[in-house]
Amino acid sequence: MxxxxxxxxxxxxxxxxxxAETVLSQVNGAEGRLIIAGLDLADLVDTYDFEGVLARLWxxxxxxxxxxxxxxxxxxxxxxxxxxxxxxxxxxAGRPIVEGLREGLAALSDEGDLPAHIRLTGAAPVLVASxxxxxxxxxxxxxxxxxxxxxxxxxxxxxKAPTDAAIRAMDTYLMTVSDHGMNxxxxxARVIASTDAKQVSAIVGGLCALKGPLHGGxxxxxxxxxxxxxxxxxxxxxxxxxxxxxxxxxGFGHRIYRVRDPRADMLGREVTRLGxxxxxxxxxxxxxxxxxxxxxxxxxxxxxxDTNVEFYTALLLEALDIPRDAFTPTFAIGRxxxxxxxxxxxxxxxxxxxxxxxxIGVVPDGRDAA
Ligand code: ACO
Numbered sequence: 049m050x051x052x053x054x055x056x057x058x059x060x061x062x063x064x065x066x067x068a069e070t071v072l073s074q075v076n077g078a079e080g081r082l083i084i085a086g087l088d089l090a091d092l093v094d095t096y097d098f099e100g101v102l103a104r105l106w107x108x109x110x111x112x113x114x115x116x117x118x119x120x121x122x123x124x125x126x127x128x129x130x131x132x133x134x135x136x137x138x139x140x141a142g143r144p145i146v147e148g149l150r151e152g153l154a155a156l157s158d159e160g161d162l163p164a165h166i167r168l169t170g171a172a173p174v175l176v177a178s179x180x181x182x183x184x185x186x187x188x189x190x191x192x193x194x195x196x197x198x199x200x201x202x203x204x205x206x207x208k209a210p211t212d213a214a215i216r217a218m219d220t221y222l223m224t225v226s227d228h229g230m231n232x233x234x235x236x237a238r239v240i241a242s243t244d245a246k247q248v249s250a251i252v253g254g255l256c257a258l259k260g261p262l263h264g265g266x267x268x269x270x271x272x273x274x275x276x277x278x279x280x281x282x283x284x285x286x287x288x289x290x291x292x293x294x295x296x297x298x299g300f301g302h303r304i305y306r307v308r309d310p311r312a313d314m315l316g317r318e319v320t321r322l323g324x325x326x327x328x329x330x331x332x333x334x335x336x337x338x339x340x341x342x343x344x345x346x347x348x349x350x351x352x353x354d355t356n357v358e359f360y361t362a363l364l365l366e367a368l369d370i371p372r373d374a375f376t377p378t379f380a381i382g383r384x385x386x387x388x389x390x391x392x393x394x395x396x397x398x399x400x401x402x403x404x405x406x407x408i409g410v411v412p413d414g415r416d417a418a
Pocket of ligand 1: 264296299301303351357
């Protein structure tokens with residue numbers, strides 16, 4: 049028996065591989081430009097709210113709807129989801145919120161009065177808020193179907209009406225992370241959709257891919273890093289120490305962007321709009337960001353490593369008083385928009401995604417693998 053030692057020709061991370069055609073979003077990593085639903089990110093965020101973005105994405109994916117339809121349907125879906133949220137939260141006590149969300153979404157059906165993409169999108173904030181409140185020892189708060197998605201999420205989470213600035217910041221966050229090309233979780237959702245497994249399975253799969261720290265699990269560790277650094281004076285020593293130990297700095301680097309992630313600018317703008325209460329923390333974070341960028345440049349001169357969306361996600365969600373354990377689940381509340389639209393788009397192709405692998409293992413008859 050011989051073992052083939054030649055390295056696989058396939059890039060280990062599929063970089064550069066075009067896995068689908070999409071009208072939903074485009075990530076231009078060289079220019080730092082993000083188009084979502086046919087608009088540049090800044091125009092989208094300044095023109096629409098989350099319901100408006102959902103309507104654009106779902107319409108582009110082949111399910112025509114307008115913002116008003118979406119708002120009403122999501123309100124109904126939040127109310128429907130609340131019935132199961134309290135028992136879910138009790139059952140999942142003591143576990144990470146993202147695991148409770150995974151279980152809550154997996155329990156949903158593809159069949160019912162509401163379409164599955166509406167049921168999933170509506171359920172996400174209800175489940176996250178109920179899980180977070182139960183973890184904090186407080187009772188879940190029922191949804192208000194008349195409110196916008198962002199406002200109702202904050203209200204259910206905190207048990208009181210949010211400020212206009214907080215609603216705007218959360219709405220901006222959900223729109224900003226709503227879709228982002230063929231990222232790992234969207235690819236996962238599309239692979240599952242390509243087997244005709246339907247929305248619920250695809251979205252649960254997407255969430256499973258999102259939760260890792262190399263993808264949507266980074267913002268909690270970003271705050272852990274800021275806490276560990278503690279003071280501006282400690283920034284250089286801490287960051288250099290981490291790099292010397294071969295650790296990755298959370299909130300920096302990206303597979304596609306070679307310049308600053310445009311979502312970081314969008315969220316950074318919202319952080320400063322939240323005003324005095326977060327200014328000191330924001331100034332400290334900015335100092336750490338600049339320190340990290342300088343030291344990363346010296347550490348990897350040939351590999352541009354700039355700030356990604358997760359650095360400012362962490363700051364924004366902290367400023368909005370979202371519990372750290374709910375950061376990744378809050379990302380999912382926004383990204384379910386893109387996942388559900390990509391599932392629709394994939395289903396319309398009717399084509400199974402089934403790539404190949406280059407076999408580098410043992411061939412029993414002693415010949416090298418072809
Ligand atoms: N800190 C330190 N070094 C880094 C970082 C980082 N944040 N990111 C990449 N590098 C280094 C790698 O160690 C690697 O070095 P090597 O060539 O000596 O092995 C080199 O830069 C290239 O890294 P790759 O892993 O090839 O780059 P890739 O495109 O696969 O990585 C990723 C992208 C996973 C996001 C990476 O930059 C990373 O781990 N960042 C930290 C985690 C993070 O912020 N995740 C959120 C991403 S945004 C999102 O998904 C929503």
